[in-house]
Amino acid sequence: MSSSQKARQSPVDDLARWLDDRLRLAEGGRKYLHKAFPAHWSFLLGEIALFSLIVLFATGVFLALFYVPDHRLVVYDGPYVPLQGQEISAAYESTLRLSFEVRAGLLMRQIHHWAALVFVAAIVVHMLRVFFTGAFRRPRELNWVIGLALLLLAIVAGFTGYSLPDDLLSGTGLRIGYSVLLSVPFVGPLLGFIGLGGEYPGTDTLGRLYLMHVLIIPAGLVGLVTAHLVILMRQKHTQKPGGRARQHNVVGEPLFPNQVMTSLSLFAFTVAVLALLGGLFEINPLWLYGPYEPFEVFAPMQPDWYMGWLEGLMRLWPAWEWTMFGVTIPAIFLPGVVVPGVLFGLAFAWPWIDRRWIARDEREHHLLVRPRDNPLRTGIGVAGITFVALITLAGSNDVIASDLGMGLQTLTWWLRVLTVVLPPLAGWVAYRIAASLGTGGAEDADPASPGGDDEGDAAAPESLETGSDSPAGEGAARS
Amino acid sequence: MGSSEAPASRRAEEWRRQRERQDRAARIAAICFVVAIVAALALFVVYVTGGQTQLEGVLLAVAFGAVGAGLAVWVRRIIGPREVVEERYPMRSPQETRDEFEAAYHDALGEATTTGRRRFLLRLLGGAGASLGLALLVPFRSLGPTPQDEMFTTTWREGVRLADTEGREIQAADISPDEVITVFPADAIDDPSAQAILVGTREGQLEPDALPGATVEGMVCYSKICTHAGCPVGLYRAAAGELLCPCHQSTFDVHRAAAVVSGPAGRGLPQLPIGTDDEGYLIALGDFSEPVGPSFWNLTHDAPGT
Secondary structure: OHHHHHHOOOHHHHHHHHHHHHHOHHHHHHHHHOOEEOOOHHHHHHHHHHHHHHHHHHHHHHHHOOOOOOOOEEEOOOOOHHHOOOEEEHHHHHHHHHHHOOOOHHHHHHHHHHHHHHHHHHHHHHHHHHHHOOOOOOOOHHHHHHHHHHHHHHHHHHHHHHOOOOEHHHHHHHHHHHHHHHOOOOOHHHHHHHHHOOOOOOOOHHHHHHHHHHHHHHHHHHHHHHHHHHHHHHHOOOEOOEOOEOOOEEEEEEHHHHHHHHHHHHHHHHHHHHHHHHHHOOOOOHHHHOEOOOOOOOOOOOOOHHHHHHHHHHHHOOOOOEEEOOEEEOOOHHHHHHHHHHHHHHHHHHHHHHHHHHOOOOOEOOEOOOHHHOHHHHHHHHHHHHHHHHHHHHOOHHHHHHHHOOOHHHHHHHHHHHHHHHHHHHHHHHHHHHHHHOOOOHHHHOOOEOOOOOOOOOOOHHHHHHHHHOOOOHHHHOO | OHHHHHHHHHHHHHHHHHHHHHHHHHHHHHHHHHHHHHHHHHHHHHHHOOOOHHHHHHHHHHHHHHHHHHHHHHHHHHHOOOOEEEEOOOOOOOHHHHHHHHHHHHHHHHHHHHOOHHHHHHHHHHHHHHHHHHHHHHHHHOOOOOOOHHHOOOOOOOOOEEEOOOOOEOEHHHOOOOOEEEEEEOOOOOOHHHOEEEEEOOOOOOOHHHOOOOOEOOEEEEEOEOOOOOOEOOEEEOOOOEEEOOOOOOEEEHHHOOEEEEOOOOOOOOEEOEEEOOOOEEEEOOOOOOOOOOOOOOOOOOOOOO
8 A cells, every 4th residue: 555655656657647637648548558469479570660760760860960962072081091082972972981980870871771671671571461361451451552652662762862872883773763764755854854953963863862861751751650550559450360359359468568568679679680780791881882983883783672673673674675656665664664563553452452353352350361261362472472582583683693603694584484484383382272271260260340341331339249259251251 | 174275385386486487587687687788888988989880789789689688578577478358349430420420511511512602612622723733833843954955965076086084085006806995075074975985896896787887997986875774884795795784784796786685775885986087096976876875765766966
């Protein structure tokens, strides 16, 4: 009694009361203490992405304090001997200064770069989890779309970021990006000129990339992440069937203290791994590449991993360039613009494709399925992963060819054949495996709420409870 | 007596064991946090005394990793797993609530709904929005100039001498067979779109019938910008007479008008016609045989100016 009264007089409690006096927090906040978080490691993948983003913001602000987005030439007189006396851009010079002269500058830069790689990777793995467990199904289509938009933004953030140092590698990547813009029929040259302020390489480019990278894209990321989380709170988590988990409830660890401490622990581990990577594993040693000169190039040259699929598409695509009625369709238009657009378009539309043709199920779902429970979806997913993996590999075809002691053209032909043959094959094998494993009574564990149809009446919670206890298979879903 | 005591002592035993497990876990968590404190202070010292990237990274990792481990032990072993169950409702509002909202919405619109005025005003408002959108697009147009001749022409003109990247003008004797050199117009060194590559070939290797422009004593000059994605075509395989772009591996045959041998490029490299002036220096005889760089929609395959 006396001890609990003592605890209530701690400054934290005083602050809480002070805030509640002014904001009426206890009333609504009470239920959040026991908000249920289904406990499974696969639900933490998105958190890794979120924590990487926090690390990106923290290290990014530090980098921004030293980086100068300026093309103007200066003579380098810093400590890196091979470049001393050379005329380089102020942007490149500021990046070198950050790397060699600013205390912890190199650590911050390398953590930032590693965090970007981990950020995109965590998003992709999180997305695969959501895909294969059917977590994108109604009512979570919106968060699927927002998640994909976040992936797109993350890729653009990465590209604008590694284009900033104005070293030879970044300048060449930018050159390719400009050429892709240029390839769009009718508006390409105008788009390119508006994007870069004139012909490449322009003098406005770095300033614009910098603004995109530190203001416009982060604003989009913050807005979309916020929407993603608000919708997540509103719709509550999905969960695996089993135990006490039902369609009409959420079973898990309470937000406080368990989930808060688990998340804090995961945050600390994420930072630890990124710090270790940034401290020990050199990434983008831009002093070795030298300053960007439009007529210079080195080989082999690879972009960051998340750009590899685009690079691979451009390397694999046959040399098809047509002129019809005086209009040329440049060779890079299809692999650089159309195919990536179609791929992302399909991904954005997936929840609707799935409900129409794959699961044939328009009901609301809060219980997850296993990949084996929907062999067709699993097969398509595996085929997609195989395709993207192959074109990503093709983005390093020169390195692979020399590692294998194989002719580059031979390898490229093999990769072309494989990207056509292997995805359907892998998808078919995955489909067969999933189908042979069987659902094992998973239909019973995957009931949907009745009344999920657009035309149907909204179900009251009572009727939802009854519905969840009666088994409803995929076949019974069409009404 | 003995039968009622046994469960009680077993409970006591279990309780004692649990306490012991928690105490052990608390000790581990304490050690973790102490490690974090030590690592963080060490990081501070390293930083103050001048810094060392690898050490900073490791200490930062140890500090954060130890905090993470301590928290994990705390929540897993001391607090232990807990399970709560929350009720969930369908996302769709109950039908009555929807109906009420719709009724209230239409009610709030008031008399405007009952007359044709609302539709009329809405149309005008839509028109105002669209017009404003159009007007507000104009500032974006200021971000760049309209593409003009620069897409089709370069600074090469008839009579301009070829010079290397340092600005040194070039004589025919400066280039030996199998040698390549990056050249610019002598009056526009480093002009990105004028960059060209001068290739020395052995006697009889060039196929003059295939070439659209003039060459000098087995020397031929092509644009150095790849027609695929614009990278510099920077690698030369003298044995095969092939120029290779390291970005996407388009390969061009220097003996046959730099036609595409393999790779994703859609057209060959434009040729720069060259000759010599009275003093023996290499000069351009005009601009490239067609527009340089990656293809674009209104590309023409004629020499600029024709």
